[in-house]
Amino acid sequence: MIKPFKLIAIAVIVMLLTSCWDAKQLDDLYLVYGIGIDTSQEKQQHFLVTIVAPTIDPEAPEPKVEIHSEGESLRNAQDNIQNKAARRITFANTKVLFIGEDVANKGIGIHIDSMLRDPEGRGTIKLLVVEGRAVNLMNVEPQTTALVSLYIFDLLKQSQETSTVPRVTLRSFNNDLKTDGIEPVIPFIKYGNKPSEFQINSVGLFNKDKMVGIVEGIDSMLLTLLRSEVQDGFITLPYPLGEVEESSILTLRVMRGKSKIETSLINNELTIIQEVRLNAHISEYTSSAPVFDDKTIKSMEQAANSQIKIICEELLKKLRNEFGVDSIGYGKYVKVNHPVFFDAEEWNEQFSRANIIIKPNVKIQMVGSRQ
Numbered sequence: 001m002i003k004p005f006k007l008i009a010i011a012v013i014v015m016l017l018t019s020c021w022d023a024k025q026l027d028d029l030y031l032v033y034g035i036g037i038d039t040s041q042e043k044q045q046h047f048l049v050t051i052v053a054p055t056i057d058p059e060a061p062e063p064k065v066e067i068h069s070e071g072e073s074l075r076n077a078q079d080n081i082q083n084k085a086a087r088r089i090t091f092a093n094t095k096v097l098f099i100g101e102d103v104a105n106k107g108i109g110i111h112i113d114s115m116l117r118d119p120e121g122r123g124t125i126k127l128l129v130v131e132g133r134a135v136n137l138m139n140v141e142p143q144t145t146a147l148v149s150l151y152i153f154d155l156l157k158q159s160q161e162t163s164t165v166p167r168v169t170l171r172s173f174n175n176d177l178k179t180d181g182i183e184p185v186i187p188f189i190k191y192g193n194k195p196s197e198f199q200i201n202s203v204g205l206f207n208k209d210k211m212v213g214i215v216e217g218i219d220s221m222l223l224t225l226l227r228s229e230v231q232d233g234f235i236t237l238p239y240p241l242g243e244v245e246e247s248s249i250l251t252l253r254v255m256r257g258k259s260k261i262e263t264s265l266i267n268n269e270l271t272i273i274q275e276v277r278l279n280a281h282i283s284e285y286t287s288s289a290p291v292f293d294d295k296t297i298k299s300m301e302q303a304a305n306s307q308i309k310i311i312c313e314e315l316l317k318k319l320r321n322e323f324g325v326d327s328i329g330y331g332k333y334v335k336v337n338h339p340v341f342f343d344a345e346e347w348n349e350q351f352s353r354a355n356i357i358i359k360p361n362v363k364i365q366m367v368g369s370r371q
Helices: 004-018 074-084 101-106 109-117 135-136 148-161 170-176 220-228 294-323 330-337 346-352
Strands: 029-031 033-040 049-055 062-071 088-090 096-100 127-129 185-191 198-207 210-216 233-239 248-266 269-286 353-368
Touching: 004 088, 004 185, 029 049, 033 101, 033 135, 033 148, 049 074, 049 135, 062 074, 074 088, 074 109, 096 101, 096 135, 101 210, 109 170, 109 294, 127 135, 127 148, 135 148, 135 269, 148 185, 148 248, 185 210, 185 248, 198 220, 198 294, 210 294, 220 233, 220 248, 220 269, 220 294, 233 269, 233 294, 248 294, 248 330, 248 353, 269 294, 269 330, 294 346, 294 353, 330 346
Parallel strands: 029 088, 033 096, 096 127, 127 185, 269 353
Antiparallel strands: 033 049, 049 062, 185 198, 198 210, 233 248, 248 269
């Protein structure tokens, strides 16, 4: 029979074994939720890195601490920041990497690689290109929270849930960067009418690791749609089709979307066909005409198909002729189906010459109610 003092000793040992050997108190840490990176304005080839962390201490004069430092690389600048900090800085809680516009144009491959190699770095960190400089955005103080990084993270989450912009993380960007037949993209944030007002309805287009252009508004959502990442969102069109002044407005809420991509190669002529299937509900219809008969619903579906086809073709024209990048990923299918034809180094040029056909297939499942 085990004596009571032995049971107590065993219990104490078990409790000690369940603790973390490297545990640190929150009061000893700066928890970094957002990192900003810009090009240095003083030293060529150097970068300015900014972090903002909550002070946690209720007696602190400010709810946050902001630290900047420059370095020859992202990692070097992070180390220099640590030398300025009174507490141990941890990046294990980082949610967003804010990339200044100049850095995006210059190339971000080395920074993505650095963060993925960091033991504290998480592949789920979201990426966001900032209009102008990231440090300016991180200086903003939103009315609803002390940390702009958390506010922007929630704003970005909402834009992604409504399929306004695609979901992009460290890992997904790196995967697209290393994959033949697709170019990476990153959501792009712009300022609104006030310094503390932001809009995330644009996407930065990349050729390899350098940003080469931006699409915004409906083009941003269409890009998300063609990349087969749509989950929810709204499409507005005149109905019946024609001039907006002469037509009522029909708004469809897209609930789910799927894509099917097929390729063919005849006499060295590449054809890509993408069928886009969308389930939608009528969210708004400004006409007084009833919409409960099958004929009207069918007519609305055809109008939506025609409109989506037109605006998708306009987006493809920009990608092919203006920016010269396959941001959708058609090349991945061509590589598998036509490996001899596919040229990884010249795919964007092949993409610009391909015959691409978009076939929308909208199904209206609910028409809403009317009092």
